[in-house]
Amino acid sequence: MIGRSVRRLEDPRRLRGEGVYVDDVHLSGMLHATVVRSPHAHARLREIDAAAARAAPGVAAVFTAGDLMDALRPIPIRLVPDDRLLRYLQHPLAIDRVRYVGEPVALVVARSRAAAEDAAERVEVGFEPLPAATDAGSPPPAALFDYTPDNVASLIEEGFGDPDAAFARAHRIVRLTFRTGRHTAVPMETRGLVAAPDRGAAHGRGRLTIWGPTKVTHFNRGVLAAMLGWPEHRIRLVEPEVGGGFGARGEFYPEDFLVPCAALRLGRPVKWIEDRVEHLSAINHSREQCYELALALDPDGRFLGLRAEMTNDMGAYLRTHGTVVPGLSAGMLPGPYEMEAYRCRVRCVLTNKTPTGTYRAPGRFECNAARERLIDRAARVTGIDPVELRMRNLIRPERMPFARGTTILGEEVEYDSGDYPHALAEAASLSGFPSRVRGEAGDGEAPDGKAPDGKAPGGKEAGGRPAARYRSGWGLACFVEKTGTGPFEGARACLDRSGALVIATGAADLGQGLETCLAQIAGDALGVDHVGIIVRHGDTDLIPHGVGSFASRGTVMAGNAVHAAVSQLRTRLLERAAARLETEVSDLVIEADGVVRGAGGGSCTLADLAAEPGLETVHYFRCERMAYSHGVAVARVRVDTATGLVVPERIWLLYDVGRVVNPGLVAGQIEGGIAQGLGGALLEELRYDDAGQFLSGSFMDYLLPGTTDVPSIVHRDLGGSPSPRNPLGVKGAGEVGIAGIGGAIANAVADALGDAEGDSDRLPLTSERVWARARAMEAAGSPGSPRAPGAPAAGAGAAAPA
């Protein structure tokens, strides 16, 4: 059962339109909410006059901070809480100051969303604008919090060894400035909530049920309970079908308090569905980092030391992730390489922009890209082939488990298993990665000078140094991925009266195929077909403790919990069967169809055994150390130097995620991750102007990759290194696809256009940035060209009818 690409059990209902998403929840007497948001990046909040809005047709209530003052509590940090950060937390409604465009200032509840939006336009808010801090890298024109004039919420220091000594004896020091743009996850389904109080709930009786939470329902139940001053058992969070999360969806946001609070105060169900315009400025942003890197190498190209100064733009408040994202960057920046010394200092800077949190491979998409660009630059400077340079420095398999010397999520990083050099060798071989041995002058760009049809552009022969408008580039990136974050996940297993195996867990399904994966693991443990197994999740009433789905942890944590719970159930069940069939447990087999047969010919069904109650087990799987997947991403791109358009022509991804439960599900994770990575590398950027106005409020402005932007993908599971840290030997696969894409693309573009010390790298590589770089390359006299007219253009950008 484990290891087969069985079809997803979730798909039939979703493909038939039978899945129930939060907007499909319709309740009698239900009201609709909309959030009044700040149009200012930074302003003092004076009086709010909601009288006209309250008098508008169909309006049930308008809630301002003044109305809810007794109930407003800051939203706490979920991961790695730190008391020093408490003063930067966000309240569900702005109290006396707004700090980003999109910050909630009031909630309007009405008979329909349209009526609520009509009334919202009548809420008069007195704003007194203040200067806005929008650039984390420059001295701030304004302090977001008066007690922190430099806007630095936190400093993180990470490292090992003696970098001064390492740099003192360096043969060469290679430097790089690298930036990643501000991105967000953009799940296909926006957020949404329906909160329904029992009849007595407003008077302290009965319960409150909320549909729409996901990812971390048990934690969010605790947050809401604390805010309301209620015991947790009076709150039930229910996860419906979910159209994607990617880290951003499912955290406790302001609306996760406002909507239930409104429902309680009104004594009626309230629905809020986030629209896409508000989504882009309300949901967590991520990724906006700037690195100043220096790498010390010995004469053989061995890494002696790595130094990093990093600035992470946190946005206006610290949300549920606190400073976890920059912490992950600092802890994972050394990646899969040996080095004697490492030092990283991170400034976590508040700005008047949307607060930030995690987005698929948080902190690692960024740090992997920065490190791998640095290594390619080192290859160019030293004249060592980039594959060879990496080979000389990758951690060798005999060094496993490898103590990295850094800490993430409060845990010492120790890679558990993996053959990193093998992965790189396979990647180079499979992709046909060209040799790039260079002199220090940076010559030998090896542009192929050809247009996509293979002809030289403009009909000229591509001999000598052609005026190549189109240039090819190759790039790769090695990475290690942390997966399977603890501390625990639980599973309940029981047989219902029909004999069906029913699993309950606190993990969440965000579309990744959790039900199928856990059913396969359960079927394997019990020895029956996975198809009849029922996996329930996403309801805080199912199981008292749950952690959730994030950090590539579902298969590792919930998977092992299910495996253990079902294994225990199997033991109990076989004991019962042995008594019934008057034989020994060792003589029994459970067949795939659920019939238990004894050696003597007797048999009974699981339903027979389940007729009497008691076949129930619970197991909480705990893991002290994470499992580390690894891989290599390779990109081949074509750059049109005349327009700056970068067309990724092919992506290769080789990975080792330990034992694979369902290769088809892993493939989905890999391919989806690659597509999102290409978005971040080439297209997506959340932009603000200098006054902090948000400029990316629609899909016309925030460019997601579509089908025509994703090239042919070749991926291969290298297998070979199951995790020794859990009984199933599994590692997480959810973030492996995206983790190396930024680095591979950035390296491929630099390979095509040249790369000089002092060049600043920045993702996304928009066509205009690439064009500017191509122009600079021409000005510097590198080979390559003014444009060749009439060359056939292809790909998304420069397009002409055939």
Next chain:
Amino acid sequence: MKPAPFAYRDPDTVDEVLALLAEHGDDAKLLAGGQSLGPMLNMRVVSPAVVVDLNRVKALAGRGGSASGGFVIGALVRQADLEDDPAFAAAQPLAAAALPFIAHRPIRNRGTVAGSLVHADPAAEWGGVVLALDARIEVRQAGGASPRTVAAEDFFTGILETAVEPDELLAEIRLPPWPEDARWGFREFARRRGDFALAGVACRFEVDGAGGGRSVRIGLFGVGDTAVRARRAEAVLEGETPGPEVFAAAAAAVQDEVEPLDDGHASAGYRRHLAGVLVEDALADAWARNGGDEGEAA
């Protein structure tokens, strides 16, 4: 993302449409395909008192060849109607070539040519196309006044502004007969297929008996506050023997004459550069293309 309240009217005849426009003027918006108006309503960028739905007015849905050999496009003709019409491709190869670049197919299924023109987004393909084709746009108003015909180059008056007054209806677009042996090119640059172009060009020219370019028309879009003719570039080619040097000179002229805008999608300098690249490429395409082939494709 819910529109502000509005009254909805769906008249059956052009006269009723014009009467409603006469009554409501600026307070009314016409709905054809809704591909621009719909989002603008939902985002409350516009809040008209009355939405006048044209979709029942059958008289506006016509398209086809005219007596003079041109092609007439009624106000309700969808982009996809033309895209799927072989007669249109045969009669108007340049416009037909531009169609697949207009947004995405689901948008072309609903969106109309007339709607695109009156919306007058400076980056819309049709702006460059009607300029290159020297199209005529027929505008009607209430009160028995005879229809007004506006030349393409008088049509665009500013960002999202045209010569059509609030009480007027763009009734049809007339593309003149396609000159035999005309050469044409269409190029645009967008970061993703289907996005509004950062710059684009539609061009057409003929070759006179002496081998020189004549009747050169170059329509640019996405490089200013309206679609615009590249008159200096046209003049470069007029009377000159087409070829790479002339095309490069035309590109340089375009870069001199355009006045692109700086916005979040691209800087003015980048758009200016792209305009030159695209004009040069489009002219080269046109030159490489045998002007007679399109006729045979009919």
